[in-house]
Amino acid sequence: MVLILGVNFNEHKLVKKALETFYALGPAKSERILAKYCIHPRAKVGTLPPKTVTALTAELSTMTIENDARKIVQDNIKRLRDIGTYRGRRHAMGLPVRGQRTRNQTETSRRLNRVERRG
Amino acid sequence: MSAPNSLRCLLRPSAAVPRQIAAATWTPSPWIAPFSTTPGAGKAGTTPKKNVPKPKAAAPRGVGMNPTGKKQSMKKFKKAQGAKTAKPPLPGERKAMRKRIQLSNNNALPVEGLAELEPGTMLNPKNIGTMAALPGAMQDNLRSLEAFKATQFWPMFRQPATLIRSETVDLMNRMQSAASKKETLRLVVTGERITGKSLLLLQSMAYGLQNDWVVINIPEAQELTTACTEYAPIPDTDPVQYMQNNYCLKMIQAIRKANASVLSKITTAYSHPELPQNIPINSTLLALANAAKEPESAWVVFQALWKELMRKGAARPPVLFTLDGLPHIMKVSDYRSPAFELIHSQDLALVRLFSDVLSGATSLPNGGAVLAATTRGNAPRSPSMDLALAQREAEQAGTELPKPEPYFKGYDLRSEEVLKTVSVMKLKGLSKVEARGLMEYWAASGIFRATVDEKAVAAKWALSAGVVGEMERVNLLTMHP
Amino acid sequence: MASSSRQAVTAAFRGACRSSRGQWQPLNQQFQALRIQDSVPGATRCISTEIEQPTDYNSIRAAAEIDLTPGASAVERLANARPVPVSPSYFTRMPKFNDRFLALERLARTYGNLPRIPNSHVQHVAWQTLEDMKLSLGERIKSTEFARCLALVKKLHTIHPKLKPRAVKEALQPFKKEVQPFKVEKKEVGVDKYGRAHAAGKRKSSVALAWLVEGTGEVLINSKTLPEYFGRVHDRESALWALHSTDRLGKYNVWARVSGGGTTGQAEALTLAIAKALMVHEPALKPALRRAGCVTRDPRKVERKKAGHVKARKSPTWVKR
Numbered sequence: 001m002v003l004i005l006g007v008n009f010n011e012h013k014l015v016k017k018a019l020e021t022f023y024a025l026g027p028a029k030s031e032r033i034l035a036k037y038c039i040h041p042r043a044k045v046g047t048l049p050p051k052t053v054t055a056l057t058a059e060l061s062t063m064t065i066e067n068d069a070r071k072i073v074q075d076n077i078k079r080l081r082d083i084g085t086y087r088g089r090r091h092a093m094g095l096p097v098r099g100q101r102t103r104n105q106t107e108t109s110r111r112l113n114r115v116e117r118r119g
Numbered sequence: 120m121s122a123p124n125s126l127r128c129l130l131r132p133s134a135a136v137p138r139q140i141a142a143a144t145w146t147p148s149p150w151i152a153p154f155s156t157t158p159g160a161g162k163a164g165t166t167p168k169k170n171v172p173k174p175k176a177a178a179p180r181g182v183g184m185n186p187t188g189k190k191q192s193m194k195k196f197k198k199a200q201g202a203k204t205a206k207p208p209l210p211g212e213r214k215a216m217r218k219r220i221q222l223s224n225n226n227a228l229p230v231e232g233l234a235e236l237e238p239g240t241m242l243n244p245k246n247i248g249t250m251a252a253l254p255g256a257m258q259d260n261l262r263s264l265e266a267f268k269a270t271q272f273w274p275m276f277r278q279p280a281t282l283i284r285s286e287t288v289d290l291m292n293r294m295q296s297a298a299s300k301k302e303t304l305r306l307v308v309t310g311e312r313i314t315g316k317s318l319l320l321l322q323s324m325a326y327g328l329q330n331d332w333v334v335i336n337i338p339e340a341q342e343l344t345t346a347c348t349e350y351a352p353i354p355d356t357d358p359v360q361y362m363q364n365n366y367c368l369k370m371i372q373a374i375r376k377a378n379a380s381v382l383s384k385i386t387t388a389y390s391h392p393e394l395p396q397n398i399p400i401n402s403t404l405l406a407l408a409n410a411a412k413e414p415e416s417a418w419v420v421f422q423a424l425w426k427e428l429m430r431k432g433a434a435r436p437p438v439l440f441t442l443d444g445l446p447h448i449m450k451v452s453d454y455r456s457p458a459f460e461l462i463h464s465q466d467l468a469l470v471r472l473f474s475d476v477l478s479g480a481t482s483l484p485n486g487g488a489v490l491a492a493t494t495r496g497n498a499p500r501s502p503s504m505d506l507a508l509a510q511r512e513a514e515q516a517g518t519e520l521p522k523p524e525p526y527f528k529g530y531d532l533r534s535e536e537v538l539k540t541v542s543v544m545k546l547k548g549l550s551k552v553e554a555r556g557l558m559e560y561w562a563a564s565g566i567f568r569a570t571v572d573e574k575a576v577a578a579k580w581a582l583s584a585g586v587v588g589e590m591e592r593v594n595l596l597t598m599h600p
Numbered sequence: 601m602a603s604s605s606r607q608a609v610t611a612a613f614r615g616a617c618r619s620s621r622g623q624w625q626p627l628n629q630q631f632q633a634l635r636i637q638d639s640v641p642g643a644t645r646c647i648s649t650e651i652e653q654p655t656d657y658n659s660i661r662a663a664a665e666i667d668l669t670p671g672a673s674a675v676e677r678l679a680n681a682r683p684v685p686v687s688p689s690y691f692t693r694m695p696k697f698n699d700r701f702l703a704l705e706r707l708a709r710t711y712g713n714l715p716r717i718p719n720s721h722v723q724h725v726a727w728q729t730l731e732d733m734k735l736s737l738g739e740r741i742k743s744t745e746f747a748r749c750l751a752l753v754k755k756l757h758t759i760h761p762k763l764k765p766r767a768v769k770e771a772l773q774p775f776k777k778e779v780q781p782f783k784v785e786k787k788e789v790g791v792d793k794y795g796r797a798h799a800a801g802k803r804k805s806s807v808a809l810a811w812l813v814e815g816t817g818e819v820l821i822n823s824k825t826l827p828e829y830f831g832r833v834h835d836r837e838s839a840l841w842a843l844h845s846t847d848r849l850g851k852y853n854v855w856a857r858v859s860g861g862g863t864t865g866q867a868e869a870l871t872l873a874i875a876k877a878l879m880v881h882e883p884a885l886k887p888a889l890r891r892a893g894c895v896t897r898d899p900r901k902v903e904r905k906k907a908g909h910v911k912a913r914k915s916p917t918w919v920k921r
Binding site for chain 2: 012031032034035036037038039040041042043047
Binding site for chain 3: 311548551573574576577578580581582583584586589592593596597
């Protein structure tokens with residue numbers, strides 16, 4: 001098991017996929033991180049030298065990921081709510097924000113849309 | 120007209136002649152395959168001899184093909200039924216299965232009178248059209264160099280053997296003269312698919328091993344450039360080059376294993392302070408190669424080894440450097456630099472080393488050869504390489520040079536530069552004499568069960584146009600009426 | 601003829617009698633009274649316009665003699681001149697046709713007794729139809745006349761060709777159609793000056809052209825070698841089946857062009873083309889090639905899809921209720 005930014009990863013996991021498990025870190029960013037540290041795209045977590053692992057952790061800690069990123073999203077929603085916009089209201093009601101129909105199939109918005117958004 | 124053709128599909132060899140009659144009237148003919156399902160019977164007729172040949176095999180094909188290339192199943196919607204399936208293979212097991220090379224088959228018949236390969240066998244034009252068995256020790260060396268490929272037909276024969284064709288004799292003679300004159304033979308082997316390009320490289324390696332050359336082989340260039348092995352920038356290089364330590368370590372180990380006898384006879388002439396362990400002057404090159412134990416030091420050790428081999432002087436053997444899959448190093452690789460730009464294959468240190476020798480930028484001071492084979496299987500398109508090779512061919516033939524397309528932007532000048540002065544050997548089909556030698560060998564090995572006469576040779580040759588791999592398909596993989 | 605003309609005249613009278621309804625007589629009676637007698641006793645009927653030699657010279661009265669005395673001036677003589685038609689049938693309604701017909705009749709009288717050959721042996725000729733003749737002569741030819749004329753033509757045509765006089769041949773010529781579909785000229789088949797035999801073959805929707813030349817067994821199809829062109833070994837075997845079944849592999853070089861269809865069709869089109877070209881080189885191989893199934897063109901094609909069907913014959917699924 002290898003520890004990156006406080007998270008344990010299986011040694012057989014691809015580094016790219018491991019990075020993508022962090023919130024607000026997608027394929028594009030993870031690819032760039034790999035290139036920055038000269039890790040080939042098919043590298044497994046177990047093959048990384050400890051030096052690189054530390055460097056990766058340092059790199060990730062400077063990025064706005066996980067809670068920082070979530071906070072930004074929540075702030076944005078809160079701002080909408082506070083100034084009383086329609087979008088803010090929809091968020092608070094857990095309904096679709098962008099004009100989708102609400103007759104059925106609003107699972108995603110019901111799950112995600114709220115003022116203190118978690119996902 | 121389709122009816123008679125289709126009827127042939129229903130014919131079985133056994134249906135043609137009643138078995139009992141066939142047994143009663145059968146007289147052993149030298150090139151009719153004796154065939155028996157009982158292992159003892161076959162042996163009784165022939166003296167048990169270890170040296171049984173192997174066929175010439177197919178040309179290189181892509182290694183990266185997925186053997187488990189099945190479609191997405193409907194697993195999601197199906198419930199698992201009944202007993203549990205067997206344990207899934209462990210990580211790496213599938214790949215090992217895929218890459219497994221089987222070089223002998225006890226069910227195949229030993230071939231009498233099959234000569235073993237000797238240092239001068241492939242130089243003699245008299246041997247064109249004959250088969251030569253690879254000696255046991257050399258098999259191990261070639262195996263460690265990864266000269267055999269899983270797509271080739273080795274597992275059908277008792278012992279690996281190869282066909283000596285006119286191109287073989289030509290190439291080996293050129294190699295010999297290059298070594299004797301201390302020149303560098305720079306050659307690209309090209310040709311249609313399954314024309315025996317990789318096999319020609321194997322033959323050149325066999326020649327090198329038998330004649331005390333140092334043989335270095337890159338069996339699949341795509342392993343270097345498709346971003347599947349580790350890479351790191353080499354400090355203090357401008358423009359930045361990249362080393363591939365893991366691959367380098369694997370390569371040094373292969374070199375050490377295959378060339379142990381030669382390397383143990385040569386001693387170092389330089390001190391190498393940068394190495395992780397102290398290698399005193401006058402220690403053997405084998406010891407130097409042994410210094411590579413960790414991937415971190417592999418590139419340094421390889422450089423030291425190369426420097427020693429490149430030293431001009433007596434008692435230094437010629438070097439054979441071969442690479443299979445030339446198109447893969449004639450393009451931009453899949454690696455990315457820290458600035459997120461794609462790295463050109465020529466910026467990878469190992470590829471650069473090879474390209475420099477191939478282009479003539481560095482020459483081998485003790486003579487030798489650098490051979491590259493193109494591949495037609497899993498090969499990327501490389502218009503520059505195609506153009507350059509076509510131009511070299513035209514130069515050799517003395518015809519007009521093909522010109523690049525004026526409005527096509529896909530050319531790669533760096534790749535073209537490498538192939539500016541190489542010579543090209545284009546492989547085509549076998550001649551009928553060579554084809555006959557091959558078919559007689561197959562018949563003697565018991566896998567081709569018809570009489571080999573002029574008629575049969577002409578028929579099979581016409582169907583395959585003499586292309587080796589097609590000959591195998593026509594003769595060994597289809598049912599004979 | 602009598603009854604039909606009677607009815608026609610009756611119809612005419614019916615209209616005429618309408619005004620005098622009072623004196624109505626049965627039409628038949630009126631007709632009886634007006635009936636013209638068909639045959640005048642003593643008169644001879646003459647269908648031909650040919651001038652016959654009259655027997656009774658006294659009954660002929662000549663036209664007044666034209667005065668051609670030398671004293672008359674040229675102008676006077678010209679004033680008395682009158683055009684005379686060249687052909688006696690000039691004043692009939694189909695003079696050109698009649699001329700021909702008369703000429704034929706003359707020939708038939710002269711040569712009608714020459715030996716003939718049976719109809720089955722006569723060379724098949726496409727004769728002009730009535731419409732053709734009407735168009736070409738620009739005359740309103742009656743069909744009965746034409747039929748009689750054509751019968752005469754056919755009769756003359758059956759004269760034994762070696763004895764047939766030239767005049768007959770020339771007279772028959774205008775009755776033949778310009779294009780003679782039955783006259784099939786066999787194409788010159790043979791090996792050209794480079795030793796090549798050329799033939800075409802078809803199968804499904806593929807067309808193959810093959811040139812066969814004696815050689816070492818090399819094959820080029822659309823400038824590719826056989827294994828390059830046909831990835832499937834079975835197709836390669838089909839393409840060369842004609843040579844294989846006659847043990848001629850390795851004795852001929854093949855250069856071929858194929859187009860259309862798929863691999864199977866192309867391969868089997870090649871079989872036919874190569875077999876036909878091989879028969880040019882060695883005609884004696886034809887029975888062997890026929891046994892190998894290389895001589896006959898396989899006429900099967902994809903059946904067209906029909907309206908109301910899912911495929912050519914498959915019906916849509918249908919359930920009663």
